[in-house]
Amino acid sequence: MDEKKDSRRNFITKFAPATFWGSLAVWGGSLLKFTMPTLLPQESKKIKLGMPSDFPNGTTKIFEKERVVLFADDDGLFAISTTCTHLGCVVKWTGRGFDCPCHGSKFDAQGEIIQGPAPKALKWFKIEKLPSGQLSLNLDKTVESGVKEQFYV
Amino acid sequence: MSNTEEKNKMPSGIETFLTNLKHLPQSFKDATVRHGPPSSNRAASQSVFSNLFLHIHSVRTHRYNFKKTFTMGLGIASAASFVILAITGILLMIYYKPSLAEAYNSIKDIHFAVPGGRLIRNIHRWGAHIMVAGVFLHMVRVFMTGSYRHPRQFNWVVGMILFAVTLGLSFTGYLLPWDQLAYWATTIGAQIAGSPVEITDALGITHIIDIGGLQMRLLLGADIVGEEALVRFYFLHCILLPLVLTTFIGVHFWRIRKDGGMSRPSVITEEMLEGTPIDENAEMAFPTKNKTYGLMCLVKGDSNNVKNSVKNTVQSWPNLFNYEMAIFILVLAILIVLSYVSDAPLKEAANPAVPENPAKAPWYFLGLQELVSYSAFMGGVAIPGLAVLGLMLIPFLDKTRNESGLWFPDKNEKSVFKSTVIFSSIVILATLVFTVNFGWLRNWFPQIPQLIIVLINPGTIITGLFVWWSIRILKNTGSTRLGAMAVFTCFLVGFVILTYFAYQHRGPNWDFYWWPSLWPAH
Known part of the structure; x- marks a missing residue:
């Protein structure tokens, strides 16, 4: 009988603080969850470019705010991101390639890494043709490096 | 008749009130301070332990603590600069508006229009520099004088936390003006938090567990540096981190007392105490080797103070x-x-389209920026993390009970310090010269996998050689203290040289220049 009483007391003395710490942990965890953002504000990711005829061979058009450069060559149109894959600085188009001012990464004209700490090549974005015949640059969609699109007029 | 006479003898309510009023200053003082002016030793002691703000100090202080070449007052100077930062920071909060539209202009208002605003802001900025430098030098002092040893191991850990929080406060502070430096430093800092993605990408598990992305989103509150990031940094800078810092400063100070006061050598000669204040009465006091406290009998165990x-x-x-x-x-x-x-x-307003060139962090992060320019994950997360962890664990790995409280108590410490300074300087300078002249793996093998660059870059090679050197010292001397001395000196020299190099010799596109005046115009 005494033994039983003892073990009940033991159980309660252990259970009470365990309840406290347990509920504190659950509450703390839910507070941490509170700090994780679920609404991720973003700017519009589509740029209207105009008609394909606006981009003759040799065109280079820099979209500073959207951080992308549009090129046209013999093989077609392509768009390369100017956000450095290292730490997010904006690389600068030099005429031959892209240079990053922050940590010295250098990329060639195709966005491939030449030197520096960048882990990946610059992203290429998808260029789409709208039903109206206008071109649109979709910054939500990336394509493989080297994919150039022909849009015959 | 007799009744009224008695009534006249009793003071009326008004009279008592007037007497009380007359004595108000004295009775208020008696209620507030329950002892006389601190003219006697007893009253001076009472002044200390009956005051909430003073009683974190011991009633009596060892003369060795006043030795100017021992502590150099660096800990107090760090705390003082924090107090000044808190006061000026609270004042700045009156005018500062944490929103994208208003932040930059409100700083401009503070700087150019608010009376005294420029002085307050300048003191706040300079105070941050002084505090970081003070905390850093204080850490060097504590290490070099061996003051992290038993029983002060835990306080060294608290000190490392304070160091990290100080850097965090500084980092979250320079986002707030929302100028070019702010915007790009935050972008870089957030991407460093996200850089574990380099490892998860290389292992191909980013879609399962994206630690980097999680950390970055937690910091920015979004995928981009914008309004959410500004509000979060404002909250971190003005509420969370000061609260954490204040709490740990309290623990830090309290532990100094609980650990038996500041460290000091076991044998102190009169010569060592030259220039410190003296109290003749203390020499006449009876020896208290065996003193105990009344309450102590209820508590088992030893107190560090009892032996003093x-x-x-x-x-x-x-x-x-x-x-x-x-x-x-x-x-x-x-x-x-x-x-x-x-x-x-205060630079131009933040422009997300064009970074500064070069985009340099404040001086205390420049060494990290140089490491980050080799590999984001290694330079921004792994190496600094390893350094902080290694420093934190020093008191638990070096348990030698040598003298505390002396700079270089024996010749070996000095010679290991000197040889480590020479070795680590040569290693860093050679690596920097090599990297500047010949580039790195990617320049020679453009197709090399990223994981190899992450693992083998100037930063990891320097770190590896430092570890090798420290293990060698540890092995050759058989002393954990000398091994720790080698580790700490390597860290110190690395910090100083990398900071200098990035400050002086890195220019636009993070290219090498001998002098900022040689930078090309752009």
């Missing part, structure tokens, strides 16, 4: 408090002079 005798101690009031106030005034004076001489920088 009053020999060579002086009253904390006024000796210690004068010393502390002198350092506070000195720090304040330095800050005010610096604030008149040089303004806190």
Whole structure:
């Protein structure tokens, strides 16, 4: 009988603080969850470019705010991101390639890494043709490096 | 008749009230301070332990603590600059508006329009520099004098936390003006938090567990640096981190007392105490080797304080408090002079389209920026994380009970310090010269996988050689203290040289230049 009483007391003395710490942990965890953002504000990711005829061979058009450069060559149109894959600085188009001012990464004209700490090549974005015949640059969609699109007029 | 006479003898309510009113200043003082002026030792002691703000000090202070070449007042100077930062920071909060539209202009208002605003902001900026430098030098002092040893191991850990939080406060602070430096430093900092993605990408598990992305989103509150990031950094800078810092400063100070006061050598000669205040009464006190406290009988165990005798101690009031106030005034004076001489920088308003070139962090992060320019994950997360962890664990790995409280107590410490300075300087300079002249793996093998660059880059090679050197010292001398001395000296030299190099010799596109005046115009 005494033994039983003892073990009940033991159980309660252990259970009470365990309840406290347990509920504190659950509450703390839910507070941490509170700090994780679920609404991720973003700017519009589509740029209207105009008609394909606006981009003759040799065109280079820099979209500073959207951080992308549009090129046209013999093989077609392509768009390369100017956000450095290292730490997010904006690389600068030099005429031959892209240079990053922050940590010295250098990329060639195709966005491939030449030197520096960048882990990946610059992203290429998808260029789409709208039903109206206008071109649109979709910054939500990336394509493989080297994919150039022909849009015959 | 007799009834009225008695009534006249009794003071009326009005009279009592007037008497009380007359004695109000005295009775208020008696209720507030329950002892006389601190003219006697007893009253001076009472002044300390009956005051909430003073009683974190011991009633008596060892004379060795006043030795100027021992602590150099660096801990007090760091705390003083924090107090000044808190006061100026609270004032700045009156005018600062944490929103994208208003932040930059409100700083401009503070700087150019608010009366005294420029001085307050300058003191706040300079105070941050002084505090970071003070905390850093304080850490160097504590290490070099071996003061992290038993029983102060835990306080060293608390000190490392304070160091990290100080850097965090500084980092979250320079986002707030929302100028070019702010925007790009935050972008880089957030991407460093996200850089574990380099590892998960290389292992192909980013879609399962994206630690980097999680950390970055937690910091920015979004995928981009914008309004959410500004609000989060404002909250971190003005509420969370100051709260954490204040709490740990309290623990840090309290532990100094609980660990038996500041460290000091076991044998102290009169020569070592030259220039410190003296109290003749202390020498006449009876020996207290075996003293115990009344309450202590209820508690099992040993207290570090019990073994302390009053020999060579002086009253904390006024000796210690004068010393502390002198350092506070000195720090304040330095800050005010610096604030008149040089303004806190404010660049152009943040422009997310065009980074500064070069985009340099404040000086205490420049060494990291140089490491990050080799590999984001290694330079921004792994190497600094390893350094902080390694430093934190020093007191638990070096348990030698050598002398504490002396700079270089024996020749070996000095010679290991010197040889490590030479070795680590050569290693870093050679690596930097090589990297600047010949580039790195990617320049020679453009197709090399990223994982190899992450693992083998100038930063990891320097770190590896430092570890090798320290293990060699540890093996050859058989002393964990000398091994720790090698590790710490490597860290110190690495910090100094990388900071200098990035400050002086890195220009646009993070290219090498001998002098900023040689930078190309752009």
